[in-house]
Amino acid sequence: MTTANVDTESALLSRQELRQRLQAVGDSRYHHRHPFHLRMHAGKLTRGQLQAWALNRYYYQSRIPIKDSLLLAKSEDPAFRRAWRKRILDHDGDKDGYGGVEKWIRLAEASGLNREQVIPCTGVLPGVRYAVDAYLALVRDSSLLVAVASSLTELFSRDLISLRMDQMRLHYPFLVPGLAYFEGRLTQAPEDADFAFDYVATHATTRKQQEQVIGALEAKCSILWAQLDAIDYAYVLPGNIPPGAFVPECA
Amino acid sequence: MTTANVDTESALLSRQELRQRLQAVGDSRYHHRHPFHLRMHAGKLTRGQLQAWALNRYYYQSRIPIKDSLLLAKSEDPAFRRAWRKRILDHDGDKDGYGGVEKWIRLAEASGLNREQVIPCTGVLPGVRYAVDAYLALVRDSSLLVAVASSLTELFSRDLISLRMDQMRLHYPFLVPGLAYFEGRLTQAPEDADFAFDYVATHATTRKQQEQVIGALEAKCSILWAQLDAIDYAYVLPGNIPPGAFVPECA
Numbered sequence: 001m002t003t004a005n006v007d008t009e010s011a012l013l014s015r016q017e018l019r020q021r022l023q024a025v026g027d028s029r030y031h032h033r034h035p036f037h038l039r040m041h042a043g044k045l046t047r048g049q050l051q052a053w054a055l056n057r058y059y060y061q062s063r064i065p066i067k068d069s070l071l072l073a074k075s076e077d078p079a080f081r082r083a084w085r086k087r088i089l090d091h092d093g094d095k096d097g098y099g100g101v102e103k104w105i106r107l108a109e110a111s112g113l114n115r116e117q118v119i120p121c122t123g124v125l126p127g128v129r130y131a132v133d134a135y136l137a138l139v140r141d142s143s144l145l146v147a148v149a150s151s152l153t154e155l156f157s158r159d160l161i162s163l164r165m166d167q168m169r170l171h172y173p174f175l176v177p178g179l180a181y182f183e184g185r186l187t188q189a190p191e192d193a194d195f196a197f198d199y200v201a202t203h204a205t206t207r208k209q210q211e212q213v214i215g216a217l218e219a220k221c222s223i224l225w226a227q228l229d230a231i232d233y234a235y236v237l238p239g240n241i242p243p244g245a246f247v248p249e250c251a
Numbered sequence: 252m253t254t255a256n257v258d259t260e261s262a263l264l265s266r267q268e269l270r271q272r273l274q275a276v277g278d279s280r281y282h283h284r285h286p287f288h289l290r291m292h293a294g295k296l297t298r299g300q301l302q303a304w305a306l307n308r309y310y311y312q313s314r315i316p317i318k319d320s321l322l323l324a325k326s327e328d329p330a331f332r333r334a335w336r337k338r339i340l341d342h343d344g345d346k347d348g349y350g351g352v353e354k355w356i357r358l359a360e361a362s363g364l365n366r367e368q369v370i371p372c373t374g375v376l377p378g379v380r381y382a383v384d385a386y387l388a389l390v391r392d393s394s395l396l397v398a399v400a401s402s403l404t405e406l407f408s409r410d411l412i413s414l415r416m417d418q419m420r421l422h423y424p425f426l427v428p429g430l431a432y433f434e435g436r437l438t439q440a441p442e443d444a445d446f447a448f449d450y451v452a453t454h455a456t457t458r459k460q461q462e463q464v465i466g467a468l469e470a471k472c473s474i475l476w477a478q479l480d481a482i483d484y485a486y487v488l489p490g491n492i493p494p495g496a497f498v499p500e501c502a
Contacts, residue, residue, distance in 0.1 A: 028494060029494045029495075035490065035491065125477075126382070126385075126473040126474070126476065126477045127378055127381070127382065127477045127480055127481065129385075130378070130381035130382045130384070130385040130474075130477060131377070131378065131381045133381070133385060133388070134377075134380075134381040134384060134385075137384070137388070218495070221494070222377040222493065222494075222495070223377070223381075225377065225493050225494070226376075226377045226378045226381060226481070226493070229378055229481060229484050229485070229491070229493060230378065230477070230480060230481070230484075232484065232491075233480050233481075233483065233484035234480070237488075239286065240286065240480070240483075242473065242476050242477070242480060243279060243280045243472070243473075243476070244280075244469070244473070
């Protein structure tokens with residue numbers, strides 16, 4: 001083994017190098033590149049396909065505050081918990097009818113679904129459920145460092161959300177009354193990502209831990225990607241909706 | 252509520268009625284109906300697609316004895332554990348180079364893969380991994396009754412395996428040297444299924460428990476089905492292999 005190899009495997013990355021490595025993961029693996037999103041942004045999805053996306057992704061949205069509660073439970077530091085607690089507030093709101101989970105229901109309603117079809121999650125694709133549950137298991141069973149790192153997909157979400165809002169206004173104007181969720185995320189996501197990046201950059205104090213951080217981001221990218229795989233498979237091609245899953249009433 | 256409704260919800264099913272309900276689940280939800288299997292049995296898969304199937308399903312096969320170990324750990328009854336232990340023996344064998352897991356590797360080799368490509372599971376589709384991990388979580392987090400019931404897909408596997416062996420000999424003769432796994436399962440699966448059905452028929456002593464048994468079989472059918480969804484999506488249509496997953500070298 002040469003000295004160069006040893007360095008590559010053991011030398012601590014600078015804050016900037018770590019940021020670049022994370023960016024490279026996002027560039028190649030974040031779900032902005034997924035065929036279903038490309039089709040969405042090109043205006044090629046039917047209303048029924050948008051309904052299927054909104055209904056399935058509700059399962060993910062509804063699990064975010066549960067994920068953040070699992071993460072809170074891993075920290076022994078009141079200051080960290082105070083800071084992270086914001087995320088639960090963002091999704092659950094201060095009272096009934098507010099917060100990100102409710103806003104996602106409004107998006108689903110704008111697509112033409114009733115909230116009663118959405119909230120029980122009965123029609124969610126098994127593949128989406130397994131991917132989201134894998135996210136909960138990752139956060140529950142990993143170190144706090146890895147759990148925080150798995151949230152770093154938010155480094156890339158602002159650009160995707162901006163593009164999505166523009167394209168939805170253009171191609172699917174019936175969704176406009178449901179865009180409040182994305183409006184909120186435009187400011188929340190970058191704040192959250194900055195906090196999470198600062199946390200991992202500070203607390204990953206060995207190269208091995210830095211590689212764990214990068215691996216956690218890759219794992220999270222796969223979890224987001226696999227949800228769209230399942231939706232794309234079931235709802236874009238005819239005949240692939242699995243037994244028991246949501247069947248759109250409109251085309 | 253009428254008396255009839257009360258009966259429907261609370262009356263204990265006879266052994267025969269329970270068997271019929273389970274059969275109905277299998278008829279509608281078992282993966283013998285999945286488009287990927289239909290294509291396989293019609294001789295329409297390429298060698299590369301069969302490789303992708305063998306490599307991905309190896310992750311499932313490799314987790315079966317882990318699942319059975321989790322299940323053993325739930326029982327306090329030496330007689331039950333002695334009976335169920337057979338399954339671990341079937342998959343792990345008595346010594347290196349024997350058992351169902353090894354036989355599955357031989358099937359993958361017959362498809363043209365090296366065992367070094369298969370055993371580390373690095374190229375497995377995330378969607379397959381999440382589905383299989385959901386099976387482990389189901390067994391780990393449920394009652395022994397539900398865990399045993401989730402194995403009842405073996406009630407239906409003999410017919411599927413018989414058909415598969417015939418069609419493989421016909422359409423994919425290069426796989427013939429790898430068919431020992433299925434040969435073994437032709438006798439193992441029905442024995443295992445008989446034991447498991449007898450167990451749930453005896454130990455589900457309320458209608459609620461009987462419905463849990465039926466629900467567990469539905470859940471397991473979804474887990475098998477979702478694995479094929481992921482494989483079908485990634486390897487039958489061009490451009491859908493997710494980042495990091497196995498890419499066949501041949502068509």
